[in-house]
Amino acid sequence: MIPLALAALLVLARLARLRPALRPLLGPFALAATVWSGLLLLAETQVPDSGLLALLLLLPLLALLVRAAVLLFNALFRRSHGEAPPSLLESVVSVLLYGIGAGAIAHYAFGFELTPFLAGSAVVGAVVGLALQDTLGNLFSGIALNTDAPFHIGDWVRIGDQEGRIDQVSWRSTRLVTWFGDYLTIPNAEVSKRSILNFSQPRAPHCRVLVMGVNYHTPPNKVFSVLENLVEQVPEVLREPCPALRIIGYKDFTIEYEVRYYLRGYEDYRRIEGEIYRLIWYHFRRHGIEIPFPIRNVHLHHVETGAEVQERDESRLERALRTIDLFRPLSDDELRLAAAHFRQLHYAKGERILEEGAPGDSFLVIDRGEVEVRKNFAGVVRPLARLMEGQFFGEMALLTGAARAATVMAATDVDVFMIDKAGFQHVIASNPAIAVDISTILAERQEALSQAQEDITARFDGKPTPGALKQHLLERIRSYFGL
Numbered sequence: 103m104i105p106l107a108l109a110a111l112l113v114l115a116r117l118a119r120l121r122p123a124l125r126p127l128l129g130p131f132a133l134a135a136t137v138w139s140g141l142l143l144l145a146e147t148q149v150p151d152s153g154l155l156a157l158l159l160l161l162p163l164l165a166l167l168v169r170a171a172v173l174l175f176n177a178l179f180r181r182s183h184g185e186a187p188p189s190l191l192e193s194v195v196s197v198l199l200y201g202i203g204a205g206a207i208a209h210y211a212f213g214f215e216l217t218p219f220l221a222g223s224a225v226v227g228a229v230v231g232l233a234l235q236d237t238l239g240n241l242f243s244g245i246a247l248n249t250d251a252p253f254h255i256g257d258w259v260r261i262g263d264q265e266g267r268i269d270q271v272s273w274r275s276t277r278l279v280t281w282f283g284d285y286l287t288i289p290n291a292e293v294s295k296r297s298i299l300n301f302s303q304p305r306a307p308h309c310r311v312l313v314m315g316v317n318y319h320t321p322p323n324k325v326f327s328v329l330e331n332l333v334e335q336v337p338e339v340l341r342e343p344c345p346a347l348r349i350i351g352y353k354d355f356t357i358e359y360e361v362r363y364y365l366r367g368y369e370d371y372r373r374i375e376g377e378i379y380r381l382i383w384y385h386f387r388r389h390g391i392e393i394p395f396p397i398r399n400v401h402l403h404h405v406e407t408g409a410e411v412q413e414r415d416e417s418r419l420e421r422a423l424r425t426i427d428l429f430r431p432l433s434d435d436e437l438r439l440a441a442a443h444f445r446q447l448h449y450a451k452g453e454r455i456l457e458e459g460a461p462g463d464s465f466l467v468i469d470r471g472e473v474e475v476r477k478n479f480a481g482v483v484r485p486l487a488r489l490m491e492g493q494f495f496g497e498m499a500l501l502t503g504a505a506r507a508a509t510v511m512a513a514t515d516v517d518v519f520m521i522d523k524a525g526f527q528h529v530i531a532s533n534p535a536i537a538v539d540i541s542t543i544l545a546e547r548q549e550a551l552s553q554a555q556e557d558i559t560a561r562f563d564g565k566p567t568p569g570a571l572k573q574h575l576l577e578r579i580r581s582y583f584g585l
Contacts, residue, residue, distance in 0.1 A: 164203040171199055193273075243290035247271065257302040258368045261293055267369070281372070301368035307340055308368045312378060315356025317392045322349060322357065325391060329361055332385045335453065338374045340364040355394045384450040384515075416441050419519050422467050422492050427547070431539035436529055443525030449512040456496065456510040463523035465500035468493050471516035477508040488513060500526060501544060502578040523582075530583050537583070541576035548575070 175195055253259050257268045259278070266278030266286055276293050278286040301308060316325050326347050333345045345363040352358070361378075365371055386393060419441045423429045429437060446469065449455055456462065458478055468491050475486045475495065486508060489495060498504040500523065530537060548571060 164200070168196060168199045168203060172196055243294040246294060247276070247290060252298045253300050253303070257300055259301065260299040261288060262296040264288065307343060307364040307366060308371065309362060309364050310371050310375065312361040312363075312375065313350065313358055314361075314382065315353060315358050315393060316386075317355070317394045318357060320391050322359075324389065325357075325359060328385050328389050328391060329359070329382075332381050333361065333363055333378065335381060336374060336377055338365060338370060339378075340366065381450060381453075384448050384453070388447045388449065418469065419444055419467070422469070422519070425492060426467070426494055427543045428494075428497055428540060430543070431536045432529065433533075436533060436536070439532070440521065440526065440529045443528060444519040444521045447518050447520050449516045449518070451512055451514050451516075453512045454509065455512060455516070455518070456506045456508070458506050458509040460506050461503075462496065462499040462506055463503055464520050465496045465522075465526070466494060467519045469517040469519055471512065471514040473516055474511050474513045475508050476511065483509070497544065497547075501540065501582065502575065503582050527583060530579075534580075537579045538576060541572050541579055544575050545572035 172195060253268050255268050255270070259266070259268060261276075261278070264278065264280075264286060266280040268276065269279045269285070270277040271290075275287045275289050278288065280286050329347055330345070333339055339345060340363075343364050345361065347362075348360050350358050350360045363378075365374060385391075416438075420437060423437055423441060429440065432440060444467070447466075449471075455466070455473060458476075468489055470491060472488055472490045473495070474488050476483050477486050495510055496506075499506060500521065503523070
């Protein structure tokens with residue numbers, strides 16, 4: 103008998119090494135084998151009739167059988183649900199099996215009659231149940247929650263009006279970690295009574311919706327275009343499924359738009375949503391889109407009229423243009439005509455203003471803030487310069503329609519004045535002779551840039567002479583503006 107028990111113990115140890123799930127059986131099996139072998143040796147292979155010795159024999163056997171039954175329950179639960187059972191449910195099964203086993207040992211090994219005990223315990227149970235009805239309600243609610251599994255540890259959920267991440271489910275309560283990092287403990291009975299919204303299930307991209315109002319003067323297609331470009335600039339927003347835009351209604355002051363976008367995880371939505379709202383202000387302001395609001399208060403103070411603001415901006419722009427070589431050939435009237443066709447744009451820090459290689463026809467003057475100029479050299483993007491208030495960029499695109507030679511990023515929040523080909527057409531059409539002076543200045547700038555950067559950014563082959571470069575640029579300007 104003893105060699106057989108040792109052999110069985112060695113086999114079980116080997117199986118436990120191959121299958122770690124069997125390790126909980128090793129302790130009870132070794133204890134049962136030791137007790138049975140010792141008692142058989144003392145009793146000369148006969149089991150003694152003493153109740154204490156029988157208890158010593160049966161308790162390790164009960165522990166072994168309960169452990170084995172729990173392992174079987176875990177395996178069946180995993181096969182049917184695809185995951186391990188909750189620890190609370192496993193504890194309940196263990197307690198029930200131990201209770202049944204203890205009753206069987208008391209009845210069959212010691213002759214204890216359970217009927218009177220059960221009858222008396224019914225009365226005691228009723229009294230205890232009334233006294234502990236809240237606790238028992240939480241217990242059975244916890245069992246039901248673990249059986250139905252509406253959520254798992256780590257899931258983000260909304261229970262009633264409370265929201266947080268599931269941290270623990272115990273016999274009595276469910277504990278959440280709120281957005282502020284605090285613990286929120288909710289009794290299981292309350293959890294089972296309320297609706298549960300699980301943001302983490304099923305495991306798929308999480309969808310979020312933003313709703314905003316825009317005034318009635320802005321065409322919906324323009325709003326759609328701006329919002330699509332805005333969402334594309336947020337890298338955490340998934341491209342598949344792609345964001346969706348739609349109009350959801352007409353209100354008293356606004357047309358309401360819905361932006362539906364997708365994220366990898368619910369826990370990131372607040373940060374990403376805040377970034378989208380931040381960019382909305384800059385993009386809407388830059389494209390002249392207004393988010394109206396009802397006026398409820400009367401403020402008795404002086405407010406600048408649109409004409410006053412425009413006059414102040416134009417004066418500041420004219421002063422900046424007088425310091426730029428490209429506009430030196432223009433008379434005062436021509437300079438004011440050019441300034442009238444500039445538009446003010448606003449960019450957020452980190453936004454891409456121009457992209458290398460992209461087509462364009464706009465020229466920009468920095469009013470406030472700073473930008474960084476970057477260029478791609480053999481696959482490596484390097485910074486070239488940092489421009490600030492009063493400096494400009496984009497002259498080749500404005501005058502010749504050339505593709506952007508470098509990428510320009512907003513190093514801070516930036517306000518710029520912008521004029522495009524259509525705006526400058528009025529200036530150069532009124533005095534075509536200025537194209538000659540502009541081509542001279544532009545050739546000088548190109549020659550200086552070419553020499554400073556060792557011809558890396560030169561746009562013409564063969565290293566033309568300054569005269570040839572000037573003539574080439576003049577022809578391009580005349581062709582571009584149809585002079």
